Structures are given as structure tokens and as C-alpha cells.
Amino acid sequence: MTQYRKGGMAVAALAAWMLAAGAQAAGPKAEVMHWWTSSSESAAVRKFADAYRAAGGVWVDTAIAGADQAKAVAINRIVGGNPPTAAQFNTTKQFRDLIDQGSLNNVDDVALRDKWDQLLPGPMLDVIKVKGHYYALPVNIHMSTWIWYSKAAFKKAGITKEPATPDELFAALDKLKAAGLIGLAHGGQAWQENILFQAMLANVGGKELYLQVLRDRNPKALNSEAFKQVLVAFKRLQSYVDAGSPNRNWNDATAMLISGKAGVQIMGDWAKGEFSAARQSAGKDFGCIAGLGPQVPYLIQGDAFVFPKTANADAVKAQKLLATTLMAPAAQLEFSKLKGSLPVRSDIDVSTMDACAQAGMAAMKDKSRQVGMIEVYITPDQNGALQDVLTAFWNTRMPVEKAQKSIAAALLQD
Incomplete structure (x- = not known):
């Protein structure tokens, strides 16, 4: 065996070790399925991806044009036993069947720790919280x-x-x-x-x-x-x-x-x-x-991510990290600036947002005006x-x- 061949094998072994070490060091990998494909939407979702990566996670982006198509693909994959880590829906009754069928994980510990009941508007809580459990992460408010x-x-x-x-x-x-x-x-x-x-x-x-x-x-x-x-x-x-x-x-x-x-x-x-x-x-x-x-x-309505049922510990960890990082004030603010929405949290300072966002947040302060969309x-x-x-x-x-x-x-x- 020549010296060059020995050296090549050593380099290959080192590379393999580095890849394995990198895989171990990488944070929880999350495949996130969504329908944000327009120019402004794509720019906005990158803010969420950046926040997740900054928290140590690995974001795998699965963008599917068209809300109806994206939801259909997500449901088919969930039913077929190959679910994404998180899938986008709206904060409506769209995913109620998945809850009733036991197809979603809840994120109760994150919601209780971060006091979602105090931060989120009532019409949204009424949709994501079913029989005392939190089955979706609302990420913004759309009117x-x-x-x-x-x-x-x-x-x-x-x-x-x-x-x-x-x-x-x-x-x-x-x-x-x-x-x-x-x-x-x-x-x-x-x-x-x-x-x-x-x-x-x-x-x-x-x-x-x-x-x-x-x-x-x-x-x-x-x-x-x-x-x-x-x-x-x-x-x-x-x-x-x-x-x-x-x-x-x-x-x-x-x-x-x-x-x-x-x-x-x-x-x-x-x-x-x-x-x-x-x-x-x-x-x-x-x-x-x-x-x-x-x-x-x-x-009000909005976008939300549901977390398909899985017993895989790494996937569950990724779901909880998503629920934590996407609800964080900085990520909420930067996402909504580009998406055109309002942050879903009621405690965020929107003074750096445009006049329309500030008018929307002012309307949201009057809880008597908060009504769910159709x-x-x-x-x-x-x-x-x-x-x-x-x-x-x-x-x-x-x-x-x-x-x-x-x-x-x-x-x-x-």
C-alpha cells in the first residue's frame, strides 16, 4: 500500500468521522411544510427558518404552492405514516378532524410555560385548544x-x-x-x-x-x-x-x-x-x-402549524423547539413585517411596523371587536x-x- 493511498484512506476516515460528529452535534431537524411561495411570503418564512437555526435546529423547507394543495399533501402524508414535522394550516376548523382522529401531538408544556392563554386572542384559542390541549401553534394574525x-x-x-x-x-x-x-x-x-x-x-x-x-x-x-x-x-x-x-x-x-x-x-x-x-x-x-x-x-384568522403524531423523540423535540422559537417576540415581529400580518402575541411593541399594522393592533386592543373570520x-x-x-x-x-x-x-x- 503506497503512502498516498494510506493518506487518502486517513483523509476519508477523518471526513467520515467529521460528518458523523456533525450529525450528532446538529440540533433537531424539522421538516416544515407550508404554502408561502410568493416573493413577500418567501422572505417572511426565511425569518422563521433563521430563528429556528439560531436556536440550534435544522430547518428543512417544504414549500407547496397553493393552500389547498399544501393541506391535501400534508393530510395524505399524515394518513400515510410519513408526516412532516410541522404542517401549515389556518387557525380555523380545518384541522379539527386530525385532532379528533388522534393524528396530532399537543404542545401543552410549551403553551403553559409561555402563557399562551394570556397572549393569544380568544377566537384563536377557541380553535387551537381542544378539550384542554393545545394542538397548533398560531404564528400570526391576519384580518x-x-x-x-x-x-x-x-x-x-x-x-x-x-x-x-x-x-x-x-x-x-x-x-x-x-x-x-x-x-x-x-x-x-x-x-x-x-x-x-x-x-x-x-x-x-x-x-x-x-x-x-x-x-x-x-x-x-x-x-x-x-x-x-x-x-x-x-x-x-x-x-x-x-x-x-x-x-x-x-x-x-x-x-x-x-x-x-x-x-x-x-x-x-x-x-x-x-x-x-x-x-x-x-x-x-x-x-x-x-x-x-x-x-x-x-x-381575525391566521396561519398556524400543527404537529403530526410521532413517537420519535427527536421529532418531538423538534416540534417543541419550533413552538418555542416561532412564538418568540423577535421572530414574530420580523416575520410579520414581511408577511403583512400582525404578531399573534399581544405583548409585542409594533411601533416599528407600518401605519396599517399599528391600526390593526389598535383595533385588536378593543377585545369587543375581536371576532373570528368565517x-x-x-x-x-x-x-x-x-x-x-x-x-x-x-x-x-x-x-x-x-x-x-x-x-x-x-x-x-x-
Whole structure:
């Protein structure tokens, strides 16, 4: 055996030892499955990955475009016995079946140690805490019915005052249309029409009717004249969209405000990330309205990670490290700055965030305004049936009376 060959074997042995030592030294590895794939979302999730790595963990990123597709893949892998360490869902009833089937680990010790009951809003706790156990890590707060507007478009249309009531909003849309602009930038997709419906229910109907319709599914409220007027307002919005609306993505609709081609978009605060990516500033280039009146409910939802059932000690350790590091104040703040959301913790100083985030946090301080968005109160099946009616009503000449009866039937199903 030559000296060179001996030397090569020694180097190989040393390399193998170093790899083994590195594997032992590396912290818990977490495969994190999510659907954050837009430019602003990708930048935001990197903040979480950096925080996890800084805590000693190994982050394995599994990004799948489209929320429905990502959730379907996660569920298939959980059922198939090859789950990721953590999988993204929304803070709704989406993962309740997984809880009921015993497919998720809880993170009770982390939640109790870090006092989640004191830090998190009630509508979120109601979803993640089931029979006294914490089954998901909420990582942010999204409000789905923000009203965004282009300052340039408003100036061109001669709109000098920010709308403060539903009537003023429709007056502004009329002025935008008269000025040759697109009044409402909208993507004709079922979930986006669902958002417009929620916005009208909250802003035209108010908190009491909103809860009676969605949380209580009260037949009297569903068949009331007040609810009929909500549907009339919802349908009226359709007269302000452009012919290119069907199947448009939400971020392409936001781009219409960024370019000044359209005046208003009703969309969740994730849209703010698109404004930021285009280097536009809140209050200067665009405006944001949390509600058309000080008592309009602030409809909250958010993103969360669930932790699939596993008995693997390293995987459990990784799940608990994720629950700890992603809830940490610094990670919460840096993530939300890029995502367009609010930190889920109530004790975080948001003075370094933009004007819209500060307005949202101010609204959250009034707990009477904290109301869950639609999927917090109804099942995925009920929501799907509702969306089918809304989309048909939006796209056809369906009479409002028929739409009202069909919505009642959809929400009153078991």
C-alpha cells in the first residue's frame, strides 16, 4: 500500500468521522411544510427558518404552492405514516378532524410555560385548544377584509376623503368608475368572493348580525331583511370589477392598485406584503381601512402549524423547539413585517411596523371587536356550500331572495 493511498484512506476516515460528529452535534431537524411561495411570503418564512437555526435546529423547507394543495399533501402524508414535522394550516376548523382522529401531538408544556392563554386572542384559542390541549401553534394574525386603496387612483378620481361608511365606499367606487378607472380590483375566485361577502356582512350588517349568521346560524337572522341588504351590497360590488376579473390571482389584483389602474381592493392583510415588495408605503402610496366605522368587527384568522403524531423523540423535540422559537417576540415581529400580518402575541411593541399594522393592533386592543373570520365558526363543508352559492350569485342573475334561501340551506346543514 503506497503512502498516498494510506493518506487518502486517513483523509476519508477523518471526513467520515467529521460528518458523523456533525450529525450528532446538529440540533433537531424539522421538516416544515407550508404554502408561502410568493416573493413577500418567501422572505417572511426565511425569518422563521433563521430563528429556528439560531436556536440550534435544522430547518428543512417544504414549500407547496397553493393552500389547498399544501393541506391535501400534508393530510395524505399524515394518513400515510410519513408526516412532516410541522404542517401549515389556518387557525380555523380545518384541522379539527386530525385532532379528533388522534393524528396530532399537543404542545401543552410549551403553551403553559409561555402563557399562551394570556397572549393569544380568544377566537384563536377557541380553535387551537381542544378539550384542554393545545394542538397548533398560531404564528400570526391576519384580518381578511381590509379595504385597500390607491392614493394615485383616488387623486385622479377627485376623492379627497377616506371612506368611513358603506355609503361613502360606494360613492368612492362610483367616482373611480366615472374617472375611467377600475373601481374594485378583484380576482374572480370563490374564496375571494367569500371575502367580499364577509366584508359586507361585517361592515353593512355589523357584529351582531355577523355572529348570528355565521356563529349561531340563526334561521331568523339568515332570513331577515338586514341579511338581504348585506347580499344586495355584496352583489352591488360586482358592478365595479373589470372583464378580466375571472380567475385572477389576488396578488395580480393588488398589482392593479400598485400601478394605479384600480382604486380599491378588499383583501386580507397579506396584500400589504405585495405593496412592500413594490416599495410602496402605507399612508403615502396606499391607504388601508380596517372597518367602515369604529365598531365594525375585526375579523381575525391566521396561519398556524400543527404537529403530526410521532413517537420519535427527536421529532418531538423538534416540534417543541419550533413552538418555542416561532412564538418568540423577535421572530414574530420580523416575520410579520414581511408577511403583512400582525404578531399573534399581544405583548409585542409594533411601533416599528407600518401605519396599517399599528391600526390593526389598535383595533385588536378593543377585545369587543375581536371576532373570528368565517371558517372559525363553520365547517369546511358548510363553507364550501356557502362559496358555491356566493359564486353563483356573483356570476349570474340569481335573484337575491333565492341566494338568501340557498345560503340559509348551506349554513343550516349538519
